[in-house]
Amino acid sequence: MSSWRLRPSIVAASVLHSVRNSYQLQFCCAQVWGVRLKGPGYVAIFRPLSIVIAAVMSAIFLGDELYLGSAIGALILSAEIYAVLRGIAREEERTDDDDSGLLSGSKVP
Known part of the structure:
Protein backbone atom coordinates (compact mmCIF):
# COMPACT_ATOMS: atom_id res chain seq x y z
CA MET A 1 0.00 0.00 0.00
CA SER A 2 2.91 2.36 0.56
CA SER A 3 3.79 2.28 -3.14
CA TRP A 4 0.36 3.71 -4.03
CA ARG A 5 0.69 6.67 -1.67
CA LEU A 6 1.41 9.97 -3.44
CA ARG A 7 4.40 11.78 -2.04
CA PRO A 8 5.10 15.47 -2.58
CA SER A 9 7.79 15.04 -5.17
CA ILE A 10 8.57 16.26 -8.62
CA VAL A 11 7.45 12.91 -10.10
CA ALA A 12 3.87 13.21 -8.88
CA ALA A 13 3.68 16.85 -9.95
CA SER A 14 4.99 16.08 -13.42
CA VAL A 15 2.52 13.22 -13.89
CA LEU A 16 -0.44 15.38 -12.88
CA HIS A 17 0.78 18.23 -15.07
CA SER A 18 1.21 16.00 -18.13
CA VAL A 19 -2.23 14.40 -17.66
CA ARG A 20 -3.89 17.80 -17.39
CA ASN A 21 -2.10 19.22 -20.42
CA SER A 22 -2.58 16.16 -22.61
CA TYR A 23 -6.32 16.15 -21.97
CA GLN A 24 -6.62 19.85 -22.71
CA LEU A 25 -4.59 19.52 -25.89
CA GLN A 26 -6.69 16.58 -27.08
CA PHE A 27 -9.95 18.34 -26.38
CA CYS A 28 -9.00 21.70 -27.80
CA CYS A 29 -7.31 20.53 -30.97
CA ALA A 30 -8.82 17.26 -32.11
CA GLN A 31 -12.36 17.28 -30.82
CA VAL A 32 -13.21 20.90 -31.51
CA TRP A 33 -11.73 20.63 -34.99
CA GLY A 34 -13.72 17.45 -35.64
CA VAL A 35 -16.98 18.99 -34.44
CA ARG A 36 -16.42 22.05 -36.59
CA LEU A 37 -15.49 19.99 -39.64
CA LYS A 38 -18.07 17.20 -39.61
CA GLY A 39 -20.33 17.61 -36.60
CA PRO A 40 -20.65 16.04 -33.18
CA GLY A 41 -21.66 12.62 -34.54
CA TYR A 42 -18.23 11.94 -35.98
CA VAL A 43 -16.47 12.83 -32.75
CA ALA A 44 -18.74 10.48 -30.80
CA ILE A 45 -18.12 7.66 -33.28
CA PHE A 46 -14.33 7.83 -32.97
CA ARG A 47 -14.27 8.04 -29.17
CA PRO A 48 -14.02 4.23 -28.65
CA LEU A 49 -11.21 4.10 -31.19
CA SER A 50 -8.97 5.99 -28.76
CA ILE A 51 -8.81 2.85 -26.60
CA SER A 58 1.63 1.05 -25.77
CA ALA A 59 2.57 -2.15 -27.57
CA ILE A 60 4.80 -0.27 -30.01
CA PHE A 61 6.48 2.29 -27.75
CA LEU A 62 6.33 0.75 -24.28
CA GLY A 63 6.75 -2.89 -25.22
CA ASP A 64 3.47 -4.02 -23.65
CA GLU A 65 1.93 -7.23 -24.88
CA LEU A 66 -0.96 -7.00 -27.31
CA TYR A 67 -3.32 -9.88 -26.58
CA LEU A 68 -5.59 -11.68 -29.02
CA GLY A 69 -8.70 -10.31 -27.31
CA SER A 70 -7.44 -6.76 -27.78
CA ALA A 71 -6.78 -7.39 -31.46
CA ILE A 72 -10.23 -8.92 -32.00
CA GLY A 73 -11.85 -6.02 -30.14
CA ALA A 74 -9.93 -3.57 -32.32
CA LEU A 75 -11.17 -5.30 -35.46
CA ILE A 76 -14.77 -5.26 -34.23
CA LEU A 77 -14.57 -1.56 -33.33
CA SER A 78 -13.02 -0.75 -36.70
CA ALA A 79 -15.77 -2.64 -38.52
CA GLU A 80 -18.47 -0.84 -36.54
CA ILE A 81 -16.95 2.56 -37.24
CA TYR A 82 -16.67 1.72 -40.94
CA ALA A 83 -20.31 0.62 -41.03
CA VAL A 84 -21.54 3.79 -39.36
CA LEU A 85 -19.45 6.03 -41.61
CA ARG A 86 -20.64 4.16 -44.70
CA GLY A 87 -24.25 4.60 -43.56
CA ILE A 88 -23.72 8.31 -43.03
CA ALA A 89 -22.17 8.64 -46.49
CA ARG A 90 -25.11 6.81 -48.11
CA GLU A 91 -27.57 8.99 -46.23
CA GLU A 92 -25.79 12.11 -47.46
CA GLU A 93 -25.87 10.77 -51.03
CA ARG A 94 -29.61 10.20 -50.79
CA THR A 95 -30.12 13.66 -49.35
CA ASP A 96 -28.06 15.17 -52.15
CA ASP A 97 -30.09 13.23 -54.75
CA ASP A 98 -33.34 14.47 -53.21
CA ASP A 99 -32.13 18.07 -53.22
CA SER A 100 -31.05 17.91 -56.87
CA GLY A 101 -34.53 16.70 -57.84
CA LEU A 102 -36.09 19.72 -56.18
CA LEU A 103 -33.86 22.08 -58.12
CA SER A 104 -34.72 20.51 -61.49
CA GLY A 105 -38.41 21.24 -61.07
CA SER A 106 -39.81 17.83 -60.05
CA LYS A 107 -42.74 17.76 -57.67
CA VAL A 108 -42.56 16.32 -54.19
CA PRO A 109 -45.65 14.38 -53.06
Whole structure:
Protein backbone atom coordinates (compact mmCIF):
# COMPACT_ATOMS: atom_id res chain seq x y z
CA MET A 1 0.00 0.00 0.00
CA SER A 2 2.91 2.36 0.56
CA SER A 3 3.79 2.28 -3.14
CA TRP A 4 0.36 3.71 -4.03
CA ARG A 5 0.69 6.67 -1.67
CA LEU A 6 1.41 9.97 -3.44
CA ARG A 7 4.40 11.78 -2.04
CA PRO A 8 5.10 15.47 -2.58
CA SER A 9 7.79 15.04 -5.17
CA ILE A 10 8.57 16.26 -8.62
CA VAL A 11 7.45 12.91 -10.10
CA ALA A 12 3.87 13.21 -8.88
CA ALA A 13 3.68 16.85 -9.95
CA SER A 14 4.99 16.08 -13.42
CA VAL A 15 2.52 13.22 -13.89
CA LEU A 16 -0.44 15.38 -12.88
CA HIS A 17 0.78 18.23 -15.07
CA SER A 18 1.21 16.00 -18.13
CA VAL A 19 -2.23 14.40 -17.66
CA ARG A 20 -3.89 17.80 -17.39
CA ASN A 21 -2.10 19.22 -20.42
CA SER A 22 -2.58 16.16 -22.61
CA TYR A 23 -6.32 16.15 -21.97
CA GLN A 24 -6.62 19.85 -22.71
CA LEU A 25 -4.59 19.52 -25.89
CA GLN A 26 -6.69 16.58 -27.08
CA PHE A 27 -9.95 18.34 -26.38
CA CYS A 28 -9.00 21.70 -27.80
CA CYS A 29 -7.31 20.53 -30.97
CA ALA A 30 -8.82 17.26 -32.11
CA GLN A 31 -12.36 17.28 -30.82
CA VAL A 32 -13.21 20.90 -31.51
CA TRP A 33 -11.73 20.63 -34.99
CA GLY A 34 -13.72 17.45 -35.64
CA VAL A 35 -16.98 18.99 -34.44
CA ARG A 36 -16.42 22.05 -36.59
CA LEU A 37 -15.49 19.99 -39.64
CA LYS A 38 -18.07 17.20 -39.61
CA GLY A 39 -20.33 17.61 -36.60
CA PRO A 40 -20.65 16.04 -33.18
CA GLY A 41 -21.66 12.62 -34.54
CA TYR A 42 -18.23 11.94 -35.98
CA VAL A 43 -16.47 12.83 -32.75
CA ALA A 44 -18.74 10.48 -30.80
CA ILE A 45 -18.12 7.66 -33.28
CA PHE A 46 -14.33 7.83 -32.97
CA ARG A 47 -14.27 8.04 -29.17
CA PRO A 48 -14.02 4.23 -28.65
CA LEU A 49 -11.21 4.10 -31.19
CA SER A 50 -8.97 5.99 -28.76
CA ILE A 51 -8.81 2.85 -26.60
CA VAL A 52 -7.56 0.83 -29.56
CA ILE A 53 -5.01 3.49 -30.45
CA ALA A 54 -3.75 3.55 -26.86
CA ALA A 55 -3.34 -0.25 -26.82
CA VAL A 56 -1.43 -0.27 -30.11
CA MET A 57 0.80 2.65 -29.12
CA SER A 58 1.63 1.05 -25.77
CA ALA A 59 2.57 -2.15 -27.57
CA ILE A 60 4.80 -0.27 -30.01
CA PHE A 61 6.48 2.29 -27.75
CA LEU A 62 6.33 0.75 -24.28
CA GLY A 63 6.75 -2.89 -25.22
CA ASP A 64 3.47 -4.02 -23.65
CA GLU A 65 1.93 -7.23 -24.88
CA LEU A 66 -0.96 -7.00 -27.31
CA TYR A 67 -3.32 -9.88 -26.58
CA LEU A 68 -5.59 -11.68 -29.02
CA GLY A 69 -8.70 -10.31 -27.31
CA SER A 70 -7.44 -6.76 -27.78
CA ALA A 71 -6.78 -7.39 -31.46
CA ILE A 72 -10.23 -8.92 -32.00
CA GLY A 73 -11.85 -6.02 -30.14
CA ALA A 74 -9.93 -3.57 -32.32
CA LEU A 75 -11.17 -5.30 -35.46
CA ILE A 76 -14.77 -5.26 -34.23
CA LEU A 77 -14.57 -1.56 -33.33
CA SER A 78 -13.02 -0.75 -36.70
CA ALA A 79 -15.77 -2.64 -38.52
CA GLU A 80 -18.47 -0.84 -36.54
CA ILE A 81 -16.95 2.56 -37.24
CA TYR A 82 -16.67 1.72 -40.94
CA ALA A 83 -20.31 0.62 -41.03
CA VAL A 84 -21.54 3.79 -39.36
CA LEU A 85 -19.45 6.03 -41.61
CA ARG A 86 -20.64 4.16 -44.70
CA GLY A 87 -24.25 4.60 -43.56
CA ILE A 88 -23.72 8.31 -43.03
CA ALA A 89 -22.17 8.64 -46.49
CA ARG A 90 -25.11 6.81 -48.11
CA GLU A 91 -27.57 8.99 -46.23
CA GLU A 92 -25.79 12.11 -47.46
CA GLU A 93 -25.87 10.77 -51.03
CA ARG A 94 -29.61 10.20 -50.79
CA THR A 95 -30.12 13.66 -49.35
CA ASP A 96 -28.06 15.17 -52.15
CA ASP A 97 -30.09 13.23 -54.75
CA ASP A 98 -33.34 14.47 -53.21
CA ASP A 99 -32.13 18.07 -53.22
CA SER A 100 -31.05 17.91 -56.87
CA GLY A 101 -34.53 16.70 -57.84
CA LEU A 102 -36.09 19.72 -56.18
CA LEU A 103 -33.86 22.08 -58.12
CA SER A 104 -34.72 20.51 -61.49
CA GLY A 105 -38.41 21.24 -61.07
CA SER A 106 -39.81 17.83 -60.05
CA LYS A 107 -42.74 17.76 -57.67
CA VAL A 108 -42.56 16.32 -54.19
CA PRO A 109 -45.65 14.38 -53.06
